[in-house]
Amino acid sequence: MDLAQIREDLAVVWQTCGFNTFSYVMQEPQSYPAAFAGIPTTVEKISLGRWKVQLPVTMLFSIADPEDAQRRLDIALSPGADQSLYDAIQFADKTGLASWKSVAWVRGQNPREVTVGKSMAFAYDVVLEIVA
Amino acid sequence: MTTDAVAPLVFKGVFCVNDGGGLTDVSNELSHAALKFVVDTVPVPATLGQPKSNRGGGVMALLELGWLSTDGSGGVLWGKMQTAAATAGKTLDFVLKMRDGAESPTNPQWSGTFIVAAGELGGAAETLSATSPTSYNLTDLPTLLEA
Numbered sequence: 001m002d003l004a005q006i007r008e009d010l011a012v013v014w015q016t017c018g019f020n021t022f023s024y025v026m027q028e029p030q031s032y033p034a035a036f037a038g039i040p041t042t043v044e045k046i047s048l049g050r051w052k053v054q055l056p057v058t059m060l061f062s063i064a065d066p067e068d069a070q071r072r073l074d075i076a077l078s079p080g081a082d083q084s085l086y087d088a089i090q091f092a093d094k095t096g097l098a099s100w101k102s103v104a105w106v107r108g109q110n111p112r113e114v115t116v117g118k119s120m121a122f123a124y125d126v127v128l129e130i131v132a
Numbered sequence: 133m134t135t136d137a138v139a140p141l142v143f144k145g146v147f148c149v150n151d152g153g154g155l156t157d158v159s160n161e162l163s164h165a166a167l168k169f170v171v172d173t174v175p176v177p178a179t180l181g182q183p184k185s186n187r188g189g190g191v192m193a194l195l196e197l198g199w200l201s202t203d204g205s206g207g208v209l210w211g212k213m214q215t216a217a218a219t220a221g222k223t224l225d226f227v228l229k230m231r232d233g234a235e236s237p238t239n240p241q242w243s244g245t246f247i248v249a250a251g252e253l254g255g256a257a258e259t260l261s262a263t264s265p266t267s268y269n270l271t272d273l274p275t276l277l278e279a
Contacts, residue, residue: 047200048144049160104258131260
């Protein structure tokens with residue numbers, strides 16, 4: 001299991017949905033919406049050769065335009081919507097990538113305001129369960 | 133009396149099956165593997181001169197397996213078991229080693245043949261497909277190889 005590569009592959013999934021992506025930590029984004037994979041909440045060995053990782057991915061939206069932030073979040077969380085993040089995750093699970101065997105959507109959670117660099121942003125987490 | 137130093141053992145070895153086409157390592161899928169044996173107890177009736185007693189009878193070996201049920205097209209345990217279940221003998225050869233590394237006197241391996249009496253694929257929606265450990269009868273006691 002290569003967590004760094006999992007982050008890279010997740011970044012690609014988020015980019016296909018119109019998100020800018022960070023590596024590891026939040027930096028001043030060039031533009032919203034943006035996303036980054038957080039710290040794994042659990043890392044379990046589930047067979048002689050496979051691991052299961054629960055990984056929260058944080059999405060960030062501009063707080064300057066709350067209506068647009070809500071609209072973009074709705075799209076990300078809606079199956080069937082153009083640039084649906086849920087659909088992108090399902091597609092990534094179906095096609096498979098080198099760094100994981102399966103990825104499942106566990107839940108979306110924790111809407112909040114966060115500080116990014118010198119500005120504020122609206123944040124929302126999506127928890128993924130990855131078997132690698 | 134002699135004593136032997138025993139190190140705590142964590143199962144992290146290798147499990148392979150052979151459906152006639154050579155050994156296939158299915159360790160990645162395997163979440164549980166245990167070899168067991170059960171000896172029948174034969175009661176000896178009491179007589180005027182002897183009280184009731186027991187003797188050991190026949191022995192039967194078991195292989196207990198749990199695995200992540202993946203539906204890959206080849207080289208996966210489910211597929212091997214389903215193929216074996218369609219044969220006349222309904223058996224599958226296996227090799228089990230409790231630790232990584234080459235087989236040796238300190239890292240022995242067991243081989244045998246189990247009867248594919250049941251299989252399972254899938255599970256609850258949106259969760260990892262994993263089977264609960266299931267017992268399979270072996271055709272004979274497993275063979276220990278520690279050369």
